[in-house]
Amino acid sequence: MAVMTYRDALNLALREEMQRDPRVFVIGEEVGLYEGAYKVTQGLLKEFGPRRVVDTPIAESGFTGVGIGAAMVGLRPVIEMMTFNFALLALDQIVNTAAKMNYMSGGQYNIPIVVRGPGGPAHQLAAQHSQSMEVYFYHVPGLKVVRPSTPADAKGLLKSAIRDDNPVIFIESETLYAIKGEVPEDPDFTIPLGQAVVRREGTDVTVVAYMGMMYRALEAAEALDKEGISVEVVDPRTLRPMDTETIIGSVRKTHRAVVVEAGAGFAGMGSEIAAFITEQAFDDLDAPVDRVTGANAPMPYARNLEKLKTPTKEKIIDAVRRVCNANGS
């Protein structure tokens, strides 16, 4: 175990996988000479050279297609989106080509790529540069979608994503790159895709949250503890495939659930989680699943408005109180 930042954990995962497998290479804007707009690829060009650390022009659809083509004939590209906001320009490549190729070819051509980069709310970057992008991917059969909340998860899940034989969308966060945590140094350490984790044990209510919202949820849990409300926090980590069992298991125990997401709520991840919890644990629920979501608006630039856009610890606390005071028990 070593304490390192989320950024360094990602960097270490890339380094280890590139050392382990010569087919793995990194491609994207500013990943080489500039060492990454957010420095996630720092030192890679020096260590692996321009053949395996490839700077591209600003052509998201183009270099994503390059990754897909390279994957068709035996390579394992890690494609960096400088930020996921720009992934919409490559969405056709990801959805219509990468995600469907194995199916359309009857299993002949699988596409082992990772598309990674930061996404989600950032600091005063406004509507075009500060949005939750996972919504464009987790609905798509053929894709896997990961949102790692901690340094250890960042490392373990990125390594699994790179080793996975399918297209994996791996969305990090500008606001988490600097956080520190314990990270296993063992190069064989990986975390399987599709496994949620209980971040905090509790008995009264289950709060499902990932990325920055997971930290808000833990803070809320601390505060609620003092009121005698015991909150269990579950982090899905992988959104597709979703580990419904761990979440349902927790709800069967607590009988109450709050789902938190940073994105605008309507038809988001929270909708699906609330829906399957209700379907699978209806009789165990003492209250309807409550959703705490980002405001249903684009991201404003003004600092004060931006604060109102994304769920706060307080909003989560209110929701937990709501479900606890609801009928039943």
Next chain:
Amino acid sequence: MAVMTYRDALNLALREEMQRDPRVFVIGEEVGLYEGAYKVTQGLLKEFGPRRVVDTPIAESGFTGVGIGAAMVGLRPVIEMMTFNFALLALDQIVNTAAKMNYMSGGQYNIPIVVRGPGGPAHQLAAQHSQSMEVYFYHVPGLKVVRPSTPADAKGLLKSAIRDDNPVIFIESETLYAIKGEVPEDPDFTIPLGQAVVRREGTDVTVVAYMGMMYRALEAAEALDKEGISVEVVDPRTLRPMDTETIIGSVRKTHRAVVVEAGAGFAGMGSEIAAFITEQAFDDLDAPVDRVTGANAPMPYARNLEKLKTPTKEKIIDAVRRVCNANGS
């Protein structure tokens, strides 16, 4: 009232709005000389000329951007996507430019465009040409999303969409173009966006469905009637903004709900509808909301597999029976 096809109803709406407002024009691939890949724009070039019926090269992002720019300075374009599968190439324009412009400009530049064309399952067109595309749009603040199921709705909603001052995503269906129905000829006839409609009254269970699934639901309702199960069918018509009141009102009456959607289920429209029904009518529900969705797979080409991919009348009947036999009542 006149009986006409869904296709002709759309054509009439375009014609009337172009006659009514000189700022309205149609732009897209094959909309002019070829009169539309699906003939929705038949006769428009002859009537309005090449200035207002604009054939484009195959450049979805380009001509969608052209529509947005034209809208910024006073025009009201109707942009045809030959099929919505290709809209992913224009998604950045739609999501990051059109949907956010009014907000980013503090209300200075609204974008009155309609992006229309067929979407959803078609006949043996396989994975890239047969998919439910609304999922990429209804989550986005700043957009409105319409899915018209009948010829009358096609006309009334398209006219409202064209008159709306915001970007409206209007997704038709290849499988409905030929269906016939009564359509008001009055050029002032419109249907407001954001209003659901009860297609069939019933007392035991509410089935929410749109487009082809709405017809499957009506067939299922007929069959279930014989078993003494009275089904109410509600068609949202507009997915964003969603008319939650009409749907909740129906569920408060029937105490049971089944949500049907053609698309792969995970994190789709059905998730949101199931989630808000449960939140707002939890105490009225005698059973958890049931979802009937398309198989969680890309669309296969083979006829027999294709049949298994999209929900059938039988699957809806089973779901209704499930919720009716569930505990409670």
Next chain:
Amino acid sequence: MATSTSTNIGVDEDTAKRLLHQMMLIRRFEEKAAENYALGNIGGFLHLSIGEEAVAVGVTSMLRPDDYVISTYREHGHCLAKGSDPKRMMAELFGRRDGLSKGKGGSMHLFDKSVNFLGGHAIVGSHLPVAAGVGFAIKYQGGDQVCVCYFGDGAVAEGEFHESLNLVSLWKLPVIYICENNRYAMGTSLERALAETEIYKFGQAYKIPSEPMDGMDVLAVREATGRAIERARTNKTPVLLEARTYRFRGHSMRDPAGAVYRTKDEVEHEKLRDPILLFRERVLGAGTVSVADVQGIEKDVNDLVDEAVAFADASPEPPSEWLFTDIYRD
């Protein structure tokens, strides 16, 4: 710049027979496919390359088996020429279990890894960057193959054409982009789609060597492609070729011969340059092959295609479970 037409006949008997055989096989395969579409044995979209056979055959005849080919939804000819089994191709068109893609892809999505045929892609322009990626991998792996990417004139207006040409030139990748310019993208003629209708000229903007070629003359195609492959293989650099050709049938089976956007006369006139007739007359005239040889080839391709149809017809539908297989590779 006029398209370079083949100078001398310059093919031996075997080659002549092989080229004729392949072109006739493609023609026959697609004629039968059309019949079976009418019969309802084939569904969805069916795009025929009838009239364009010389491009697929001429190009592929200069490739090595380990070279890669990637194409559009109008790919039957490219797939057959690369060496795929007509039986498994027809079974795919029928949507049957023995199809190349297990019946899941259909006519627009033929893939055959055994011959390095990288598919059938139906989003216009989308496979051009993918081809660049194949070229990237060839270089990364130190191989000496090339990747041929076929696309239509309609794809030229898409942004991915530009992004791809810039990337392959910037990175010096062994990709040969071959535009099958049949002068129409569905109902849109070149003049109504492109500011520059001499498509090969776009190569200059990216400093990519490019030339037009007579796509109705299989030998002209061989000559130009030969030069291109030689260059790409040795220098590991891209080439852009424009094959001037023509589609005798409608855009797809749903487009009745394209009556609206082009005249009957134009179509009839172009049919006078039917690539199969042209080449047959030429090799007969030069005495390279005999009438009997031609009849023999005719019989052989008819038999092959009949077998293919019989095989497809006999192949069962894919089992229901297959709806959920191949979504992910585990």
Next chain:
Amino acid sequence: MATSTSTNIGVDEDTAKRLLHQMMLIRRFEEKAAENYALGNIGGFLHLSIGEEAVAVGVTSMLRPDDYVISTYREHGHCLAKGSDPKRMMAELFGRRDGLSKGKGGSMHLFDKSVNFLGGHAIVGSHLPVAAGVGFAIKYQGGDQVCVCYFGDGAVAEGEFHESLNLVSLWKLPVIYICENNRYAMGTSLERALAETEIYKFGQAYKIPSEPMDGMDVLAVREATGRAIERARTNKTPVLLEARTYRFRGHSMRDPAGAVYRTKDEVEHEKLRDPILLFRERVLGAGTVSVADVQGIEKDVNDLVDEAVAFADASPEPPSEWLFTDIYRD
């Protein structure tokens, strides 16, 4: 082709003063913005155009008020030159209620309908098709305005560059595309991004008249732009101009002067061609303006920018309800 440098001084006193005033105003505005970014009054991304002022000022000085301008996230200069109020601009950078976009857009999304400034767009390449649409509308409405679209060298590699140039040429639209070629897209130099680094040459592929111009020489910019506007306005056709310029600061405030990807020497060398110094010496030398005039202008722009900062500072935050306004127009 060498960039055309302005031949004679060819500006009268008023024009000279106006040009100098605008360039110095932009410079001062951005220097103060940088200060206030450091102070935390401005957040998010802040991209300065220091070093590139001659382009915005030279181009706009040839436009009519009813002409349209659309730009990128590096648009302070373009917006100021088009005539926006520095106070409301600075208030927008501060994220305040009196900002051009009510504080919702910030530095990257300045919009000012009152002067036909169509924004600040931060997805590279995305506003090029939008500009084509503005040109389309001008023609549709029978107007005689033109639309100027500024973009960076980095946008040239994006597919939308290609789609847009093809469309405006095909449809003959009065759009003037002006590439502000500062030789770097963030940390990526031209040579590492484009197969053709003489960007104006791309115009040829689309049959669009194009030329490079010295972006550090405001008079050269005026001359080339004058020709372009004349042509676009009368023929209703597009033009592509490449302004050769340089960014003196880092890509954004988060990029320390760009130390990694370019040398200090290079930056210092380019600073010798500071467009403001060049023009000032020139007009002083020619006696068009006096030292006193220059000092007067200096004082005036300092005052204007100080007022702008004071105004922004005094403007309240937008009310909470505004989070939900302007999402839709009803």
